[in-house]
Structures are given as C-alpha cells and as structure tokens.
Amino acid sequence: xxxxxxxxxxxxxxxxxAWPLPxxxxxxxxxxxxxxxxxxxxxxxxxxEVTTRNVLDRLGAPEEIVAAEAEGxxxxxxAAFIGAQPAALGFRWGASEVAAIAFLTAGSVFLPFIGPLVxxxxxWSSTQWTRRQKWVATLIVVxxxxxxxxxxxxxxxxxxx
Amino acid sequence: MVPGEARNxxxxxxxxxxxxxxxxxxxxxxxxxxxxxxxxxxxxxxxxSEGTIYPLLSRLRRDRLVTTTWRESESGPPRRYxxxxxxxxxxxxGFTGDWRRFRHAVDKILAPEx
Numbered sequence: 001x002x003x004x005x006x007x008x009x010x011x012x013x014x015x016x017x018a019w020p021l022p023x024x025x026x027x028x029x030x031x032x033x034x035x036x037x038x039x040x041x042x043x044x045x046x047x048x049e050v051t052t053r054n055v056l057d058r059l060g061a062p063e064e065i066v067a068a069e070a071e072g073x074x075x076x077x078x079a080a081f082i083g084a085q086p087a088a089l090g091f092r093w094g095a096s097e098v099a100a101i102a103f104l105t106a107g108s109v110f111l112p113f114i115g116p117l118v119x120x121x122x123x124w125s126s127t128q129w130t131r132r133q134k135w136v137a138t139l140i141v142v143x144x145x146x147x148x149x150x151x152x153x154x155x156x157x158x159x160x161x
Numbered sequence: 162m163v164p165g166e167a168r169n170x171x172x173x174x175x176x177x178x179x180x181x182x183x184x185x186x187x188x189x190x191x192x193x194x195x196x197x198x199x200x201x202x203x204x205x206x207x208x209x210s211e212g213t214i215y216p217l218l219s220r221l222r223r224d225r226l227v228t229t230t231w232r233e234s235e236s237g238p239p240r241r242y243x244x245x246x247x248x249x250x251x252x253x254x255g256f257t258g259d260w261r262r263f264r265h266a267v268d269k270i271l272a273p274e275x
Contacts, residue, residue: 025219032194032215038237039195058202060210069216071176 003052021069023131029069032058051126071121096126104141116141171206178260180217180226182207184245184253187227193240194218216241226252 001009011034018026040055041047059060100122107115123129123137179201188198194215201208208214221227226249231239245253 028221029215033212034235035238036195036198036211036215042236058210059212062212064210065212065216068213069219071216 001049003047003049006052006056007034008048010037010056010062014065017063017066018069021066023154025069029065032039033065059077092128094128097128100126104137113145116145172209175207175209179207179214180221181253181256181260183214183217183221183251184226187243187247188250188253191230191242191244193242197243221249225249 011030014033015026015030018029021029031143035058037055040058041051044051044055100119103111103115103119103122105119109115111118120138120141124134126134129137182201182204183197186192186200192200197218198208198211198214201214204212218227221243222229225246227242227243228246229243231241234240
C-alpha cells in the first residue's frame with residue numbers, strides 16, 4: 001500500500017469513528033492527528049511505507065483515540081458513546097440559554113424586532129442546543145419578522161391596484 | 162490467577178497520571194502538541210498510543226488548565242502552543258503532593274523492608 005494511501009485510510013477511519021463528537025471537535029481532532037503525522041514524517045526525513053506504518057502504529061488505533069475523547073468528557077458525550085438515546089441526555093440551563101429564551105419570548109413583546117434578534121444571538125452562543133435546533137429557531141424568528149413586512153407590501157400592492 | 166491479567170493495571174494508572182504529566186511539560190515551557198507528545202513518548206511506559214494525547218489536550222483546554230496561542234511556524238501551517246494557567250499550576254501542585262504520598266504508601270506495602 002502507498003504511504004499516502006495508508007495515511008488517508010487512517011484519517012478516514014478516525015473521522016468515521018469520531019461521529020459521536022460535536023462536528024467542530026471532530027474536524028479539529030482529525031486536523032490535529034493529520035498534522036501530527038506530517039510532523040512525524042517530516043522529522044524522520046522519510047516517507048516510505050515502513051516509516052509511515054510505524055508513525056501510525058505509534059499513534060494507536062483511531063477508535064482508541066476517539067475513546068480517549070469520550071473519557072472525562074461530560075455525560076452528554078460519554079452517554080452517546082455507550083449508546084444512550086440523545087433525548088435522555090441532560091440539558092443544562094446556563095446564562096446563554098435563559099437569556100435566549102427570555103429575549104425570544106418576553107423580549108419580542110417589550111423590544112419588537114431587537115428582542116428576538118438578541119435572543120437568537122444568545123441561542124447561537126449556547127453549547128446546549130444543536131446547530132440544527134439553532135437554525136430552526138433562526139428560521140422561525142426571521143419568518144415571523146417578515147410577516148409584517150410582507151403584509152405591508154401586500155397592502156401597498158392592493159392600494160396601488 | 163494473577164491479578165490484572167485481563168486488564169493491564171498500567172493502563173489504568175497511565176489514564177490517571179498522564180494529564181498531570183502534560184501539565185508538567187507545559188509548565189516548564191510553552192510547547193506545541195507534537196513536542197509534548199515527543200517528550201512524553203521519550204519517557205518509558207508513559208504513553209502507549211500517542212494519538213490519545215490529543216483528546217487529553219482538548220480536555221485540558223476546555224477545563225482551562227492550559228491556554229493556547231497560535232503561532233506561525235517556519236515550516237508548515239501555524240501551530241497551537243500550550244501554556245499552563247494558574248488554575249493548571251494549582252491542579253498540578255495538588256497532584257504532585259497526592260502522588261508523592263500515594264507512591265510512598267504503595268512502595269511501603271510492596272516492599273516493607275526497603
């Protein structure tokens with residue numbers, strides 16, 4: 001097997017094994033390991049198959065690296081590794097989450113337009129919600145903010161007609 | 162039956178002490194990941210799978226026991242340099258005392274004469 005193909009294969013296995021990690025951390029981990037391989041090969045001054053295999057052997061199995069990632073991590077990720085249902089995992093209320101909900105609800109009444117946008121900013125800064133949930137919230141808010149705009153445009157069209 | 166035959170006790174020990182060894186390395190000198198790995202790997206028995214240091218570094222960052230700075234490198238992409246925080250230094254100091262007592266206790270049990 002070509003040395004480059006060995007490295008590609010290894011990184012592919014790492015990426016596949018890392019699926020339970022948050023996307024950001026998964027990409028970072030793969031980048032870190034890729035850089036390690038590059039540094040180790042550069043240091044040895046050789047890129048043949050034996051050297052490459054040796055570097056990869058010393059790194060350990062990709063699955064082992066991902067397992068180390070789960071260790072000592074908070075329960076959210078730990079549980080994902082042992083196959084728990086994501087819905088059963090704990091949600092922790094922090095300042096960002098409370099502020100997000102406050103601005104998205106009461107904020108829309110007391111601070112029209114501004115309130116929900118500030119709420120969204122807090123929601124995006126939260127580490128508790130998934131990217132998908134944040135996008136859903138964003139689409140709902142933007143959609144609702146567009147309602148008066150569309151209504152006003154509709155009124156203008158009908159007045160003009 | 163030999164105790165720990167199925168499960169290597171060194172693996173368990175390593176798991177517990179490795180993060181403090183990393184802290185000790187970055188306390189001495191700001192270093193980038195590959196340097197840290199190389200230094201730990203040079204010490205026998207300390208690291209079996211070098212790749213597992215990366216999750217460990219990520220955890221230390223998250224727990225704010227280390228802080229990092231990106232710096233340009235002469236060869237290749239910018240590197241992330243690790244440095245110990247005051248919080249990390251405190252944790253390391255606490256562990257150093259614990260470790261000394263622990264090692265002493267185990268030594269005494271294993272070889273009472275010495």
